[in-house]
Amino acid sequence: MIEQLIADRSHAIDASGIRRIFGLAATLKDPINLSIGQPDFPVPAPIRSAAINAIDTHKNGYSQSQGDPALLSKVLEWLKHDLNWDCATTTQGKPGQPTAFITSGTSGALHLAFMALLNPGDECIIPDPYFVAYPHLATMCGAKAVTCDTYPDFKLTAKRVEPLITNKTKFVLLNTPSNPCGVVLNTQEAADLRALCKSKGVLLISDEIYDEFVFSDSLNAKAAGDPSLKRCPSPCREEGSHEDTLLIRGFGKTYGCTGWRLGYAAGPAAIIDQMSKLQQYTFVCAPAPLQHGVAECFDVSMQEHVNEYESRRDLVLEKLSPLTEVTNPGGAFYAFIKIPEKLGMTGTQFAEKCIERELLLIPGGAFSSRDTHIRISFATNRERLTKGLDILCELLA
Numbered sequence: 001m002i003e004q005l006i007a008d009r010s011h012a013i014d015a016s017g018i019r020r021i022f023g024l025a026a027t028l029k030d031p032i033n034l035s036i037g038q039p040d041f042p043v044p045a046p047i048r049s050a051a052i053n054a055i056d057t058h059k060n061g062y063s064q065s066q067g068d069p070a071l072l073s074k075v076l077e078w079l080k081h082d083l084n085w086d087c088a089t090t091t092q093g094k095p096g097q098p099t100a101f102i103t104s105g106t107s108g109a110l111h112l113a114f115m116a117l118l119n120p121g122d123e124c125i126i127p128d129p130y131f132v133a134y135p136h137l138a139t140m141c142g143a144k145a146v147t148c149d150t151y152p153d154f155k156l157t158a159k160r161v162e163p164l165i166t167n168k169t170k171f172v173l174l175n176t177p178s179n180p181c182g183v184v185l186n187t188q189e190a191a192d193l194r195a196l197c198k199s200k201g202v203l204l205i206s207d208e209i210y211d212e213f214v215f216s217d218s219l220n221a222k223a224a225g226d227p228s229l230k231r232c233p234s235p236c237r238e239e240g241s242h243e244d245t246l247l248i249r250g251f252g253k254t255y256g257c258t259g260w261r262l263g264y265a266a267g268p269a270a271i272i273d274q275m276s277k278l279q280q281y282t283f284v285c286a287p288a289p290l291q292h293g294v295a296e297c298f299d300v301s302m303q304e305h306v307n308e309y310e311s312r313r314d315l316v317l318e319k320l321s322p323l324t325e326v327t328n329p330g331g332a333f334y335a336f337i338k339i340p341e342k343l344g345m346t347g348t349q350f351a352e353k354c355i356e357r358e359l360l361l362i363p364g365g366a367f368s369s370r371d372t373h374i375r376i377s378f379a380t381n382r383e384r385l386t387k388g389l390d391i392l393c394e395l396l397a
């Protein structure tokens with residue numbers, strides 16, 4: 001009886017593959033866990049203290065739907081410094097002026113963007129492999145996520161996207177650095193994709209949740225306000241991009257506070273205004289006391305952690321590259337590893353073999369229509385990572 005009450009949209013979302021892996025993993029006592037997509041460092045002290053202080057001083061009520069004004073003004077300042085975007089402080093802004101608002105995580109921003117933009121029957125273009133939520137967010141809107149095959153270098157290039165654009169396409173969703181591959185577009189590739197979207201009249205959404213986690217070999221852009229500061233390439237650095245690009249960024253991965261659920265979206269005021277209106281009736285606002293915490297992040301450097309992750313990335317490539325194809329992760333903390341054909345195994349079968357050795361990782365099929373790879377996360381301490389890589393080397397050889 002209760003079963004009959006479930007909406008079709010719930011049934012349209014299939015999470016069985018990944019649930020099976022996590023079900024198997026739950027039988028292990030102390031596995032080497034290379035499956036987790038969150039940093040292994042603590043939240044920096046100034047950010048923690050500011051959040052605790054906000055709670056202790058009774059800043060526990062709702063914030064404005066657009067976000068706490070102090071955090072919002074720091075985000076706007078940063079967007080000016082980083083991208084030369086002159087954002088309005090309200091969600092409406094002057095004609096042509098972008099704006100921004102604080103969201104409940106990057107997921108909250110993505111969810112609101114999909115809801116604000118997609119009618120039933122519409123299409124959006126996402127990379128394959130993709131972040132697990134992307135296709136489902138489209139399904140929830142009755143729309144279709146058209147996947148763009150990016151194998152073997154995992155770049156969502158203009159050339160690959162162009163043939164997929166139809167009169168139903170509302171937006172192209174770029175994720176750089178990417179999950180699950182860590183691949184970073186270079187400045188030219190990002191500019192070309194933005195130019196294509198502009199010429200076709202579709203929006204470009206840029207999910208830059210890992211923008212602070214970019215390694216020295218992939219930092220080839222400059223901050224607008226400080227050209228000596230090397231930054232992650234982004235389509236949002238192109239002249240006039242604020243008129244046709246929606247930027248989504250997060251605080252959770254960068255500062256180790258994924259559970260705080262905080263991010264922001266910036267771009268054309270007409271879109272941000274609709275997203276912010278939808279936020280009012282769904283998430284209401286992003287977690288208010290924690291917004292006071294992350295307001296401190298603009299004075300905190302994470303460089304030491306980025307360097308550590310870069311050296312772990314080097315270790316992953318050093319150990320695994322002689323055995324199989326691993327595309328260089330220029331950022332984030334994932335590597336997408338091909339299962340050598342000679343093993344005759346799918347990613348899922350290989351992940352099951354790893355579980356037998358108490359090693360957890362995610363089969364590529366969770367992120368893709370192909371199940372030919374596995375994803376590991378190197379956001380785990382060096383000792384465990386080394387042990388995990390040694391097991392992988394044995395199984396891949």
Ligand SMILES: Cc1ncc(COP(=O)(O)O)c(C=O)c1O
Nearest residue numbers: 037105106107131179209250252
């Ligand atoms: C590419 C990408 N986008 C969005 C998210 C969601 O992040 P948040 O925890 O900020 O909602 C993730 C989380 O893993 C991600 O990898």
